[in-house]
Amino acid sequence: MPELPEVETIRQTLEPVLHGHRLLSSHIYECRLRWTLPDHLFESLHGALLLKITRRGKYLLWHFDVGRVMLVHLGMSGRLGMATPREPLAPHTHVTWEFSDSPLIYYRDPRRFGMIDVVNKERLNEHPRLQLLGVEPLSLQFTPKTLCQVSGHRNIKTVLMDHKVVAGLGNIYVNEALFMAGIHPQRQQCHLTKAECTLLVESIKSVLTRAIEQGGTTLRDYRDARGEPGFFSLSLQVYGRENEPCLKCQTPIRRSVQSGRSTYFCPQCQNLH
Numbered sequence: 001m002p003e004l005p006e007v008e009t010i011r012q013t014l015e016p017v018l019h020g021h022r023l024l025s026s027h028i029y030e031c032r033l034r035w036t037l038p039d040h041l042f043e044s045l046h047g048a049l050l051l052k053i054t055r056r057g058k059y060l061l062w063h064f065d066v067g068r069v070m071l072v073h074l075g076m077s078g079r080l081g082m083a084t085p086r087e088p089l090a091p092h093t094h095v096t097w098e099f100s101d102s103p104l105i106y107y108r109d110p111r112r113f114g115m116i117d118v119v120n121k122e123r124l125n126e127h128p129r130l131q132l133l134g135v136e137p138l139s140l141q142f143t144p145k146t147l148c149q150v151s152g153h154r155n156i157k158t159v160l161m162d163h164k165v166v167a168g169l170g171n172i173y174v175n176e177a178l179f180m181a182g183i184h185p186q187r188q189q190c191h192l193t194k195a196e197c198t199l200l201v202e203s204i205k206s207v208l209t210r211a212i213e214q215g216g217t218t219l220r221d222y223r224d225a226r227g228e229p230g231f232f233s234l235s236l237q238v239y240g241r242e243n244e245p246c247l248k249c250q251t252p253i254r255r256s257v258q259s260g261r262s263t264y265f266c267p268q269c270q271n272l273h
């Protein structure tokens with residue numbers, strides 16, 4: 001599943017190619033994504049200039065000069081990429097966009113859990129998919145206070161996976177950040193010390209920044225918009241390393257399942273008590 005670093009990598013590869021270019025036409029080949037795409041979804045954007053592409057959590061926001069913004073979420077298996085106009089479309093290509101003097105942009109998604117929408121710029125923050133999102137983990141607003149202020153009795157991994165607290169953190173990066181900070185994934189969030197929250201916030205920012213620098217993590221089929229894999233998988237410290245020795249203390253890494261997602265941790269470095 002593409003997470004924040006992968007989405008950011010796609011943004012960074014598409015933006016320089018497309019900004020300042022005009023959307024000439026679009027084509028919907030399959031409208032049944034997570035929500036059905038209306039027939040004329042992109043019509044208000046035809047002829048409009050793309051000003052910039054920004055990101056909020058795992059949503060890509062395409063800002064056009066007509067005061068409209070296109071939202072794209074890649075779901076489980078979505079991919080945005082570039083093709084030459086003469087190239088035959090690969091299977092599962094559901095939408096294409098043709099920009100002036102640019103490669104053809106496609107949206108491909110075998111599992112069709114992705115979403116695409118177009119909204120007025122003024123109403124962007126009220127969009128049901130965006131309005132509940134928590135702080136951006138790489139922004140200055142994400143501080144140890146963000147974690148200290150969360151109420152309730154939940155374990156720290158569940159809190160970090162909650163997009164209403166922090167936007168767009170994924171399972172891989174939460175596992176890695178908890179390991180880096182030496183915090184057991186099942187620790188109660190309300191029992192973390194201020195120093196631990198500080199270390200955890202620093203670890204999250206560091207893991208995400210390095211993952212973006214390395215083009216994201218390719219585990220199965222993730223590719224950036226140029227078709228390149230990400231190389232952060234080579235830097236993973238705990239994720240996917242069950243029974244392999246911890247890189248800090250040699251203790252075998254353990255795997256458990258929390259809320260249906262794999263959790264990897266070192267029982268020695270990430271003590272529960």
Ligand SMILES: [Zn+2]
Pocket residue numbers: 246247248249250251266267268269270
């Ligand atoms: Zn260890």
